[in-house]
Amino acid sequence: MPVSTSPTYPRSAPALTSQGSMWIRRSFGNDTLYTTLVQTYIDTLLQGGYNFECFIEGGRSRTGKLLPPKFGILSFVLDSILSGRVNDAIICPVSTQYDKVVETEGYVTELLGVPKKKENLADFLSGGSSILSLKLGRVDVRFHEPWSLRRYIDDQLTKLNTPPGVRDLTLKTPENAVLRQRLLRTLGYKVLSDINDVSVVMPTALIGTVLLTLRGRGVGKTELLRRIEWLTTRVRAKGGRVAHFGNSPLADVVSRGLEVLGKDLVGEVQGLAEPTYYAVDRFQLSFYRNMTIHLFISEALVSVSMYTRVKQGGGPAHQDISYAALREQVLFLSSLFRGEFIFPSEGLEANLEKTLVGLENDRVIKLQRDEGGAINSIGLSEEERLAGRENYDFYCFLIWPFIESSWLAATSLMGLTPPVDQKEEIWIEVAQAQNTAQLVSFRSTSL
Structure with missing residues (x-):
């Protein structure tokens, strides 16, 4: 069953609800009655064994990247299971890919600060002749192997040293609230990971x-x-x-x-x-x-971290970077972009070593190890240098626009810093701040 969200009840609602759509508010606020009503509705659907579709990203990506999960609907589904009102729910992550996305031009204008135009069915139908005549290629839909939400919860509780049945998760305690949020977060990223796997x-x-x-x-x-x-x-x-x-x-x-x-x-x-x-x-x-x-985010972070030494030039040995320095740079960039990308869940040390070994096997980098096998330093391989650094540059260029955007944001904020002797607070309109950032960007790219 498709689920959508809308702050208002649109004219097309009767047609969509007749096909199984459920319209809910974007924000519930402190409305306990409305929250209880939605929870009861979802309980009824799951108890009846109906298919229930929701869009975990909450909307369409304006950049093409997978968005962080929205936990609202998942929270209701999780509560249905933890409360015992529903015995189990089968999760089936789905990925839908397009050859061409019609709205990319609109997404660009939104990213440049133009307010989003409200969508409606009438506009689509009135302009349908032009849209439907476009050559948009094909759509590819893939389904991940379904899995039991009950079994997933039990596995997570075991990993957290909380065997199923020992803790009563229906009790409203601070400890249970923390545990529930942890389960909800891991569930959301588990679904996204499965979507990536079949994309x-x-x-x-x-x-x-x-x-x-x-x-x-x-x-x-x-x-x-x-x-x-x-x-x-x-x-x-x-x-x-x-x-x-x-x-x-x-x-x-x-x-x-x-x-x-x-x-x-x-x-x-x-x-x-x-x-x-x-x-x-x-x-x-x-x-x-x-x-x-998303497939190469680890390689991209390592490559741009190495660039702090590669850009200095000199002989190959002069461009090598120590493992400690590389790890520090990767940790900084991972923290900077934690809201931009979904990283592997094995942890920094395991991810970094796995990535370095992979790049070494691909002959992009060379690793120097000590007698115990630990990595001491990292540098570009001779094969990669002879190839004109084409593969290394590929990884750098993948993430470089995001680094430039972060630099631009930081520079723009510094430009808004009041003088040292300024005593009273200064508030700046959002539009003015955006215009300043765009001006800095224009001057930077024009140099």
Whole structure:
């Protein structure tokens, strides 16, 4: 059963509710009666064995990245199980991927500060002739293997040294409240992790990623195919999936992807020996690049952390970085971007060592170890240097826009700092702060 949220009851509600939709408020506030009503409704659905669909991200990503989980609906479902009102619920995470997303232009304007335009069915129908005539490629829907929520809760309680049946989770105690929040958080990220596991990378995402992670402004078709083939191999090596098109040659798949993206996003230089492509709208194209970044976030963090030494130049030995210094940089960046990305759950030490060994096996970096096998220092491999650092640069360019955005935000805030001798508080309008940040960004990119 689909679940949606709306602050008002739209005109299209009767048509949607007749198909099983349930309209709920975006915020419940302190309305205990309304909260109890929604909880009872969800209990009834689960007790009756009805399919119940909710969108755990709470909305559509404006950047192409997977959004952090929204815990509202999950909280009601979890409470149904913990209270004993429902014996069990079967969770089936679902991933839906698109070749082309219609709203990317609107997302860009929203990211630049333009208020979101309210959506309604009438606008879609009135403009439907233009939207429905577009070539938007294909949609890929994948289902994760379903799993028992009751069994998952029991497993988590065991890991927390709280065997099932020992603690009465129906009691309203501070300890149970903390435990419940911990279960809810792990549940939300478990569902997101499963969605990532079955998500596929579409050809448009491969094209966008390659075009935005190259040093030059344009790339010939031969080189584009070579880098897409390399990226496809890396996606699969990381446990990701790539959309398949039967026995179609890679060149045909890429040509189809370029056609779907269109000339507004990817341009072609005419009159050269072979077709040469370049990013026309890098902002919109970043939406497709961000669909792959979750697979390589660990490699990207390590690469940009190494860049603090690589950028200094000099001989290879001079560019090596100690393990302690690298770990400090990775820890800082992980903390900085903890709201941007979903990191592996094994912990910093395990993730870092696994990533370093993987990059070493891919011959991107070299590791120096002591007699006990512990990593002492890290540097670029000779093979990667001879290849022009193309794979290392790929990982750096993946996350570089997010680093630049953080730098821009910090610089803009510093620019708003009042003079030292200023005694009274100064409040600045949000619009003025946004304009200042955009001005700083414009001047930075113009230098």
